Amino acid sequence: xxxxxxxxxxxxxxxxxxxxxxxxxxxxxxxxxxxxxxxxxxxxxxxxxxxxxxxxxxxxxxxxxxxxxxxxxxxxxxxxxxxxxxxxxxxxxxxxxxxxxxxxxxxxxxxxxxxxxxx
Amino acid sequence: xxxxxxxxxxxxxxxxxxxxxxxxxxxxxxxxxxxxxxxxxxxxxxxxxxxxxxxxxxxxxxxxxxxxxxxxxxxxxxxxxxxxxxxxxxxxxxxxxxxxxxxxxxxxxxxxxxxxxxx
DNA sequence: TGAATATATGAACAAATATTCATATGAGGT
DNA sequence: ACCTCATATGAATATTTGTTCATATATTCA
Numbered sequence: 001x002x003x004x005x006x007x008x009x010x011x012x013x014x015x016x017x018x019x020x021x022x023x024x025x026x027x028x029x030x031x032x033x034x035x036x037x038x039x040x041x042x043x044x045x046x047x048x049x050x051x052x053x054x055x056x057x058x059x060x061x062x063x064x065x066x067x068x069x070x071x072x073x074x075x076x077x078x079x080x081x082x083x084x085x086x087x088x089x090x091x092x093x094x095x096x097x098x099x100x101x102x103x104x105x106x107x108x109x110x111x112x113x114x115x116x117x118x119x
Numbered sequence: 120x121x122x123x124x125x126x127x128x129x130x131x132x133x134x135x136x137x138x139x140x141x142x143x144x145x146x147x148x149x150x151x152x153x154x155x156x157x158x159x160x161x162x163x164x165x166x167x168x169x170x171x172x173x174x175x176x177x178x179x180x181x182x183x184x185x186x187x188x189x190x191x192x193x194x195x196x197x198x199x200x201x202x203x204x205x206x207x208x209x210x211x212x213x214x215x216x217x218x219x220x221x222x223x224x225x226x227x228x229x230x231x232x233x234x235x236x237x238x
Numbered sequence: 239t240g241a242a243t244a245t246a247t248g249a250a251c252a253a254a255t256a257t258t259c260a261t262a263t264g265a266g267g268t
Numbered sequence: 269a270c271c272t273c274a275t276a277t278g279a280a281t282a283t284t285t286g287t288t289c290a291t292a293t294a295t296t297c298a
Binding site: 057068072075091093 | 272273274275276277
């Protein structure tokens with residue numbers, strides 16, 4: 001039932017209906033986790049850079065003006081979230097976007113931002 | 120130029136091209152900020168609940184089994200990001216989604232998650 | 239006016255996370 | 269085999285962030 005809410009007047013019907021319809025805890029966790037990965041300036045920059053072209057770690061570090069280490073750490077996070085993939089060529093590792101969901105998600109994000117500028 | 124990268128072999132042409140094409144720092148920051156807001160389980164749950172119906176703070180607290188205070192704090196964050204809006208009716212405050220970008224973004228996120236389950 | 243209640247908010251604490259630094263790994267060239 | 273270079277990674281640190289607790293605000297009702 002209703003546990004941790006100190007309020008007394010609650011619309012119980014609504015609460016119960018919504019509780020039923022909510023996706024599984026696990027799914028919501030994973031979705032949040034995905035957005036958390038997108039919710040960092042460095043990683044968004046990396047993704048944005050990869051929209052244009054596949055790039056090696058050094059290139060990315062140069063584009064972002066960040067250390068190779070920092071970029072590499074973040075690439076690992078992006079890789080774990082299946083947002084980027086890589087291809088090795090000798091000692092150089094080229095990263096690129098794994099699929100085009102990211103582009104769509106990013107564009108929607110951008111749309112939201114832009115619509116709330118004038119307002 | 121290329122500053123903080125210790126690497127010597129860099130594809131300078133690519134780097135310069137991508138640097139040009141990158142959106143403004145400020146825009147990228149805002150986009151990351153938006154996804155950061157979506158990147159928390161509590162907030163995703165709130166949003167998900169609001170997909171079904173507008174709800175007051177108490178209802179939400181009940182659905183999430185969380186304290187009224189915690190929910191209220193997160194609603195503030197969602198409000199600041201223009202993801203939710205509210206309507207007062209007496210002492211009760213009803214929250215709902217501000218626009219339907221969120222729904223689209225959420226669904227794309229879900230899609231990404233689901234496609235990477237079997238793999 | 240005063241009590242009750244829904245919501246908001248500030249401060250404090252705990253947990254998560256991004257960057258740096260130092261170093262490891264692994265591939266090419268000599 | 270050795271040296272160089274691109275990348276990866278572990279530990280440490282600093283910062284951010286979510287929740288709790290206590291309390292403030294605001295509205296209804298008596």
